[in-house]
Amino acid sequence: MSWLPILILALAAFVIAAWLLHLPKSGWALFGAALVFGLAGYALQGSPGYAGAPTENAPVASANSEAIVEARRDFFGRDRVPSRWVTVADGFARNGQFEDSANMLRNAVDENPDDIEAWVALGNALIEHANGSLTPAALYAFAEAEKVQPGHPAPAYFLGVGLLRSGKPMETRAIWAELLENAPEGAEWAAPLQDRLTRLDELLAQMGGPVPVVEQ
Template sequence: MFWIICAATTIVVGLAIIAPLLRGGRMAAEPTAAFDLRVYRDQLKEVERDLDRGVIAPEEAARLRTEIGRKVLDADRRLSQAGTGGAGGRGLLALSLLALLFAGAAALYWREGQPGRDDLPIARRIAEARQVYDNRPSQAEAEARAPAPVVPEVPEDFAALIGQLREAVAKNPDDPQGLALLATNEIRLGNLAAARDAQARLVALRGDDASAGDLVRLSALMIEAAGGLITPEAEAVLVRALTKDPAHPQARYLLGMLQLQNDRPDRAFPIWRSLLEEGPEDAPWIAPIRTAIADLAWLAGQPDYVPPAPLPGPDANAMAAAEDMSPEERQQMIAGMVSQLEARLARQGGTAEEWARLISSLVVIGNTDHARDIWTEAQTRFASQPEALDTVRQAAVQAGLVP
């Protein structure tokens, strides 16, 4: 059926293009030349009438006859060429070009497409998506396959402090604050597996008292360590977080990502759509959602979806959720999001807006020195992009890093 439709469409379009050319030169040129001849002959008759009435002198009449005569000869020549000229040649040329285009398109499809592939009904697509979901690798397998993380250069004094922190945590493994701090700093060093282990120990230590934020952070670290893949183990932790807080925005973002990874855009779209409409605009998950939401809507069968305009700031629900947290929990939540943003930018790169957001966020959480390091790195990264560099510079100026 596909090939029949393509062939019929090609034939109809080709005939619509060729038909005027096959009728071509004569029908296109003859009416104009014939009309010109009639006009010029009428002008000659008008000259004779004006001469008989004495309106013009014989010399003027002779000059007009000569001028009009040249125009008559030119029109007659054009009319003769239209009658004998290459309409057929132009038609054959058009046919050849269309045949060449069709052959090229067929060759391209044969090379890049899948001409022998059967139609894929929705039920079969869902079944295949389920098979992909069921056959995901384990956390250990995914981490073994994941590319090595990008390890940033670390000042010696900072590395010494991290070494002391590791020793302190090893001596006092039941210190939740030490474990949380270790997880955060291992992320900065690019030690994703170590950060994941520290966060897992923190969650195990807190047991049922572990917050949704603790669980989401653990799930996010497991995903990072697995190279971005949401494994069954990471999903289980994510489900625990959503059980504690079904409205947790980062958990919902990761849930949408899980649906995307398993070829279910129809399930991912409503999740990400709600997050985008809720905001806040400066949340780390909003930028990637905005980038993907149009394509995601189309894949989900809603091509007419129009994303909302950027919101000016945090919404009431997000502010209320933050107010219910203790200062320590809020700080940990913010630090975790900032660390994840930094890890993603170090591994994958990002837009100037994301680098600007990272600088601003680091200053907000009191890590001004590290923000200054990020600003230095951004200057190198965006040196060839003046507009992007200006965006990051504005953030650095607002943060007090640039006078």
């Protein structure tokens, strides 16, 4: 195994946190330093030439953990108080304890299957617990959220984030572009999403990939 996939993963994590999830610039240095120290630690103790094996790791909080929670809250309004389960789950998520967060959120949807924010949060927690992989369980959670409130932007948006983290930026772009095309007039989330789509297009252009043109 070469170092290239590891470096690409680190760069992708920074891009998602800094641009797509709008991590404040004041946190860029801290998040970047965390990535650098992580890579340095892996260089000293890791074995990139050997096949991977499951290990028990302590959860690590990061700026990205906070950004994921805050980005989801933006879609549901700051004046809307989430359920007690979601509130506790967010605390776990902010500390990098995504398995515990997912367990709390399963309680939330068991108690109230119509809690769209809990379903979206569950999808996000499952992706993070799987180290960025869009698992079947996460897909199910986003699908259930869409069933609860068809047309709500959050399930599709975070499905796009999951696809991006799974190495499928063009599928992410298609979902986000469709969201913008169908956005109701005056939607508060449309402008930030347009900004993230623009940044994704810039990233795709830098990578040399085709960027489809969407008529405005």
